[in-house]
Amino acid sequence: xxxxxxxxxxxxxxxxxxxxxxxxxxxxxxxxxxxxxxxxxxxxxxxxxxxxxxxxxxxxxxxxxxxxxxxxxxxxxxxxxxxxxxxxxxxxxxxxxxxxxxxxxxxxxxxxxxxxxxxxxxxxxxxxxxxxxxxxxxxxxxxxxxxxxxxxxxxxxxxxxxxxxxxxxxxxxxxxxxxxxxxxxxxxxxxxxxxxxxxxxxxxxxxxxxxxxxxxxxxxxxxxxxxxxxxxxxxxxxxxxxxxxxxxxxxxxxxxxxxxxxxxxxxxxxxxxxxxxxxxxxxxxxxxxxxxxxxxxxxxxxxxxxxxxxxxxxxxxxxxxxxxxxxxxxxx
Numbered sequence: 001x002x003x004x005x006x007x008x009x010x011x012x013x014x015x016x017x018x019x020x021x022x023x024x025x026x027x028x029x030x031x032x033x034x035x036x037x038x039x040x041x042x043x044x045x046x047x048x049x050x051x052x053x054x055x056x057x058x059x060x061x062x063x064x065x066x067x068x069x070x071x072x073x074x075x076x077x078x079x080x081x082x083x084x085x086x087x088x089x090x091x092x093x094x095x096x097x098x099x100x101x102x103x104x105x106x107x108x109x110x111x112x113x114x115x116x117x118x119x120x121x122x123x124x125x126x127x128x129x130x131x132x133x134x135x136x137x138x139x140x141x142x143x144x145x146x147x148x149x150x151x152x153x154x155x156x157x158x159x160x161x162x163x164x165x166x167x168x169x170x171x172x173x174x175x176x177x178x179x180x181x182x183x184x185x186x187x188x189x190x191x192x193x194x195x196x197x198x199x200x201x202x203x204x205x206x207x208x209x210x211x212x213x214x215x216x217x218x219x220x221x222x223x224x225x226x227x228x229x230x231x232x233x234x235x236x237x238x239x240x241x242x243x244x245x246x247x248x249x250x251x252x253x254x255x256x257x258x259x260x261x262x263x264x265x266x267x268x269x270x271x272x273x274x275x276x277x278x279x280x281x282x283x284x285x286x287x288x289x290x291x292x293x294x295x296x297x298x299x300x301x302x303x304x305x306x307x308x309x310x311x312x313x314x315x316x317x318x319x320x321x322x323x324x325x326x327x328x329x330x331x332x
Contacts (some may be wrong), residue, residue: 008074009280010103010144012163013061013151013180014130015079016113017086020265020303022050023120039118039125055304057093059113060150060178063266063305067273067295069098070309073280076100078141080107080133087112097306103141107133122261122300130182135159143170146280148272149194151180157190164193176276177231178202178268184210188229196230200279202272204237219244220251220332233285235275235292237268244331245289251332254289255325257297257318266305270295274315281312286328293326294318 023039025048030037041047057066061077068075077099081087083106090112094101116127130153137159147167152159160183167173177198179191188195188211195201203211208222211229216222223234223246237243242255261267274295278288294315299308310318 005142007076007100007142007144009065009068009146009148009276010076010078010141011061011065011068011148011150012078013059013149014113014153015057015059015062015077015081015090016115016128017054017056017090018058018115018117018126018304019052019054020117020119020124021052023118024048024050026120028120028123037123039120053303055117055306057090057097058266058305060180060269061148062090062094062099063269063309064148064150064178064273064276065099066094066097066306067270067309068277068280071274071277071281071312071315073277074100076103076144078103078105078137080105080110080131080135082106082110082112082131083108084112086114103138105133117265119265119303122264124265130154135162137162137166141166144173146174146176146276148176148178148276150178150183152182154182154185156182157186160186160191160194164197167194167197174199176200176202176272178272179207179211188212192230198231200233200235200276201226201229201231202235202237202268202275204239204268208236220246223251235271235289237271243271243289243292245285247285250330252286252289252328253331254293254328257293257322257326261300264300266299266308267296269305270299270309273309277312289328290319290326291315294322 027040065075065077118125132153132155135156175198212225223244226234234246245252271292274291275288278291295310298310302308
């Protein structure tokens with residue numbers, strides 16, 4: 001029998017180390033709708049903090065790769081690090097969590113990404129600096145059954161074209177796309193080949209409006225407009241209000257599993273990793289959708305994006321014991 005050399009799940013995107021700095025002496029101000037919030041410190045003063053915890057090998061794509069690995073999926077990651085201690089620790093962390101690092105890139109003389117997370121109440125503000133690595137998608141990258149693509153630095157335009165060529169080479173590969181800041185800035189027209197090739201698109205409602213360049217708040221209209229860009233399935237989260245899925249026919253809504261949140265980093269990544277893993281494990285869309293909020297609930301109960309990631313057994317246990325209001329409803 002011929003050996004199957006396909007990669008089961010390949011995540012592509014930047015990796016970073018993030019110290020979480022818990023701030024206690026600050027003020028948060030929002031508008032009347034509770035949006036456009038700002039965190040304020042006294043200018044020129046010494047600002048005390050309560051604690052700091054360093055989280056290694058994080059970022060949208062590493063988080064989703066680790067999440068998939070914990071759910072029993074053979075996950076690989078393509079990402080770039082420098083030849084420094086931070087990069088070495090990121091790779092060691094991935095290996096510890098069962099993520100295949102055969103396709104990781106180590107670039108001599110460059111610094112690995114190191115961000116700072118200011119954690120106040122149950123929200124976080126992240127100070128980011130993306131190292132502009134020499135992105136290049138290797139021609140000999142094996143065929144993947146699923147790819148997850150997310151945040152990359154601002155010099156990655158050509159890299160996206162190379163990923164697009166890879167997807168043309170392997171038409172059976174399914175793409176999950178969760179646009180990061182730069183990918184949203186590039187615009188849907190520039191990345192139209194990626195959007196049109198996407199099997200499942202993940203975003204939150206704020207990102208959806210940015211992708212579409214609209215101020216429309218109608219949830220159904222937003223998922224329908226996102227679907228018109230080409231993805232087969234849209235998944236749009238709306239914080240504590242729940243999440244929506246749309247496949248071109250039915251719009252589905254699922255509430256959050258729990259409204260309690262300790263720290264919100266990684267909620268979207270946990271949702272995506274659970275849902276993609278469920279689809280890889282041949283679950284139906286509705287069951288896959290039910291996995292997402294459970295994984296998110298666990299992640300936001302701990303510091304960082306990876307500590308709370310669940311195993312398949314744990315997710316199924318939570319679902320079997322779910323409160324009666326935790327159910328999917330059809331809304332169109």
